[in-house]
Amino acid sequence: IGGWFSNPIFKNGDYPEVMKTRIRDRSLAAGLSKSRLPEFTESEKRRINGTYDFFGFNHYTTVLAYNLDSDSSISSYEADRGVASITDRSWPDSGSFWLKMTPFGFRRILNWLKEEYNNPPIYVTENGVSQREESDLNDTARIYYLRSYINEALKAVQDKVDLRGYTVWTLMDNFEWATGFAERFGLHFVNFTDTSLPRIPKASARFYASIIRCNGFPDPAAGPHSCLQQEDAEPSVSPVSEADVQFLGLTLGTTEAQTALYVLFALMLLGVCGVAFLSYKYCKRSKQKKPPPGEQELNRVSSF
Template sequence: MIGSFIYKSFGFELKFEFKSFKMMWIYMVFGFLLSNAIADDNTKFPEGFTFGVATSAYQIEGAWDEDGKGENNWDRVAHTIPNFIYHNDSGDVTCDSYHQWEEDIRILKELKVTHYRFSISWSRLLPHGFNFEVNQAGVDYYTNLIKALKAANIEPYVTLFHWDLPQFLEALGGWPEREIVQWYSEYARLCFELFGDDVKHWMTFNEPKQTCTNGYGSGSYAPAIKSPGVGEYMCIHNLIKAHAAAYHIYDTEFRDKQNGKVGIVIDSAWWEPYNATTDSDASERLLHFTFGMYANPIFYGDYPEVVKSSVARRSQSQGFPNSRLPEFTAEEQNTIKGTIDFLGLNQYSSFYVTDKTDDKDGMGYDADAEVKTWADESWQQGAADWLNKAPFGIRNMLKWIKKTYPDIPVIITENGWSDFDGTLDDDPRIDYISSYLSNVKASMDEDKVNVVGYTVWSLIDNLEWLFGFTNKFGLYRVDFNDPNRTRTAKKSAKWYTNVIENRCLGTCE
């Protein structure tokens, strides 16, 4: 025997022994194909399954201080903290979609998508965050965009909050301030009133973990406040209550006449147990810290037990009189429970996970979860440091969601691939999306997960938060040196159009 290797994934291990170099290469190729799980799927996605693309306001709109728009917290950090965003970039102009929205409509029609997910800039609609001053130019911008989408038979999927909080409200305490539940409720009600006749899918928040753990925990995102394990948990607590409040406003005041749905978008990597036997608890625990922390209250009324017990135990050992994680009252639990019509999932990457118990003093969700994570070196790395290609992860994540939150309709609200140069000949993006879509299809057909739609991030190259313009996720390249921000279709755009038209990844009859 010349040697052997162990293939480990999907929760099991396979040991391959080879007696010749020829057999070694055969096994290595087999392992590569298995790990990527790319299928030439010849069955069609069902009628009614929606295909779309996504963007967010701060990342594409520009016009940061035009036509009455107020400052938001990302405007503030980009303008006041040197190199907070790479190369001192900002969302001041970015893709200029505030002026180029008709061009965005044109390429959306060219793509033949059935839905377009975008967000409303709270500070463009309400410059100071409060309803006493409504910016008519902002109302007109979103009205025109939504009406044009409807005229093109493209459903608007609208996110109410995608990380950009009015700076006026940030200065009053932001998401850790309990009054923000009321502030957000009033903003949500206004959006339902203004746009609800044409919007049938509302998403209250995009990736609350990023808002809270990065914004008020590590301080790596706006508003750059470092309060791990305290401020970040106050943020989470208020954000969940704000979601429930908005849901009830829609349910009692608008649902009967507008006939729409309200959900939330939660992100998570897939956490693969490094050892299928000894690390399964670490995987489950981290899934609850990264996903269940937000989903469990909405489905069941309270945080996962493993999250509550871990934070309480560590808080006590660190000398806190009470758990750093706030508690919901019985009344709040009843109010929050069941406030969801569909679940949005943002899923890109996977990582191995194992226990880590030597950080006794650390605070924050990553320390409180008591785990160590890393990516397999063999998994292809994207331009973003958090991005890798491990398509089995999206299927495992969907199976876990079905097990933990049965029967909920799931929309893949973000999934995509980045490169550094924005090349038009972007085969790696096609390969990535194809392999993930294949696993989504398998989850529907074989695992019976109720997935009802898929969304590519992103329509166009844009400002990728801390990475600035160095990471390109778009199906369309944007020329950031051109005042008109010209959009040019990449090879992936044409490929995705073909998938949408045929509702199929392979050769379907």
């Protein structure tokens, strides 16, 4: 995908040659008169080429690719690119099926961008790892991921990659597309069952804060660094405070008031059901005591 979007902007104003050749050949084999891939005019190439300020790069994992030829009648992105991907089962897992922890690939892809696109200024706009349904705030797997990946990014800087910024994904647990709240990428834990949505720092938040303070990893051989002596700030209170609510003459929090309302509703429902049941029993007993119509007429005749 990088070549598809990046090649026209960062290289020569046109799609990669391998992309144009492959799609043209597959289009002709499918009986078309020309390639399904649109062509840029020379004027468009000149306008597109070089129109960038920096290379924004999202990176999470690495895969192994191998050739996979599909029938020419299939016209799709997957079929046109002609490759499939696998992962090494020895690579550490994460909370996402597609994300394996592969820090070595980070340095390699940064160096590839440098060589392929004449070393543009690069900002890593997303990099992080998920854990599924985590409740333990001691997220050592995420700390391993951040330490390893950021270390590879620093190696890339030593390789003369023009890497100017790095952003971890993400500050706090949030809604992750089709997986909803099941996969957590955050440095701060969010309790989604609490209406105030409190944010609680995980161990990775403190670890990442130390990297920011030290602007990297201090050399252990140089002894304790002053940046590691600073104390972490106390966790901030949830930005959504629990307001007091007046309920039946009592001052309750929103959670307690909600519970009390449910209890009151349940008692009212139970009372209505009780009244309906007693009314039914009363009517049934009244019908049993009332004499049949024929017997009532006989009693009136006998009274004369």
